[in-house]
Amino acid sequence: MSLRAEELMARQRPSFDEITRLVEVSSTIAVCAHTSPDGDALGSELALVELIESRWPEKRVCALLADDDVVPRIYEFLPGAERLVRAADYHEDPDLFFCVDLSAPDRLADARAVLERSSHVAVIDHHPSAARFWDAGVVRTEAAAAGVIVAEYALHVAGGLTPTMAQCLLCALVTDTGRFQYQNANGEAFEVASLLVDSGASPSEVALHVYQSDRVAYLHLCATVMGRITTFEQGKIAYSYATDADFEATGVPVAECDGLVDIVRRVDGCEVALFLKQVPGGKVRGNLRAKSDRDISAIAREMGGGGHPAAAGFTVEGDIDQALSAVLPKLRALYAHDKGTVPLSCYVGDKPAEG
Numbered sequence: 001m002s003l004r005a006e007e008l009m010a011r012q013r014p015s016f017d018e019i020t021r022l023v024e025v026s027s028t029i030a031v032c033a034h035t036s037p038d039g040d041a042l043g044s045e046l047a048l049v050e051l052i053e054s055r056w057p058e059k060r061v062c063a064l065l066a067d068d069d070v071v072p073r074i075y076e077f078l079p080g081a082e083r084l085v086r087a088a089d090y091h092e093d094p095d096l097f098f099c100v101d102l103s104a105p106d107r108l109a110d111a112r113a114v115l116e117r118s119s120h121v122a123v124i125d126h127h128p129s130a131a132r133f134w135d136a137g138v139v140r141t142e143a144a145a146a147g148v149i150v151a152e153y154a155l156h157v158a159g160g161l162t163p164t165m166a167q168c169l170l171c172a173l174v175t176d177t178g179r180f181q182y183q184n185a186n187g188e189a190f191e192v193a194s195l196l197v198d199s200g201a202s203p204s205e206v207a208l209h210v211y212q213s214d215r216v217a218y219l220h221l222c223a224t225v226m227g228r229i230t231t232f233e234q235g236k237i238a239y240s241y242a243t244d245a246d247f248e249a250t251g252v253p254v255a256e257c258d259g260l261v262d263i264v265r266r267v268d269g270c271e272v273a274l275f276l277k278q279v280p281g282g283k284v285r286g287n288l289r290a291k292s293d294r295d296i297s298a299i300a301r302e303m304g305g306g307g308h309p310a311a312a313g314f315t316v317e318g319d320i321d322q323a324l325s326a327v328l329p330k331l332r333a334l335y336a337h338d339k340g341t342v343p344l345s346c347y348v349g350d351k352p353a354e355g
């Protein structure tokens, strides 16, 4: 273990011990991640469930899905994915509700009712959180993925990881760092990745399922999204979108479109990438990404969402045009102070200049 890892473990130990105390006094435990679960949410949750069950076999542990969102196809390979239960179908009052990869109760959707029925709450997360609602937890925003902290907790309580836990956590880490390409891919992330591979995780298997198993229909949707990329502010802001009609025409379920913002961020010179998609219930979901050090999480919060400085999201009522007219002026305001040197009418892209 490196000096950094040892220091980090020493700092986390008291909080890890508090979490362990809660686990030990609980008979029933519900573990849950955020709505619209991604690789970190699912991988961290499944690894944590396996850890608790193997370390404390007498506990009754349930792996919950926050709502009726299906497990995205690319994550079905995760060991344990078949045992996820929708929160609406879980009727117990657990002794412990364990949130992972989220620390904002509004992202719990239907599982919020389970949280409210529980006696205690534990959290392992890496999102900035507004207010503490848990009894014990570790929330470290500099951790690349919640899975990093779950791996460290496993080392702390069990001294190691099984190959299946390692595989779930490698998926968490690979996806939340964009294959170790985002700004959050720090030394700790690489160190934990090395530990996971040494514990039996397979990077090629994760890559095969997550990045090399696209259906042709999905690639056709990608082509549509690519064809619509529009840029503003001299190419610094790029956005694209997908509508109900696109999902219908291609036959791709909305839940399988998490990666489309990554197509937008590929634009050379773009600093802020936005992807909008229509989701059921007359709403639009937005994914925001920053390639520079501009913090887009405040804009996500203004839109009713949240997230990290470089990766955030939101959901709003209305259609794509309405969402775009709400969020675009906020993004362009990020560049307002640059306007001295940039003519207001100077835009790149296929949309007419505006505002």
Ligand code: 5GP
Binding pocket: 034, 036, 038, 104, 107, 127, 286, 287, 288, 304, 305, 306, 307, 308, 311, 312, 313, 314, 315
């Ligand atoms: P994504 O765009 O991939 O859905 O989310 C990017 C990041 O922002 C993730 O870490 C996600 O958990 C967080 N995030 C996305 N949407 C929301 C939201 O509506 N509320 C909050 N608090 N965080 C969000």
Ligand code: MN
Binding pocket: 040, 041, 101, 126, 144, 145, 146, 176
């Ligand atoms: Mn995460």
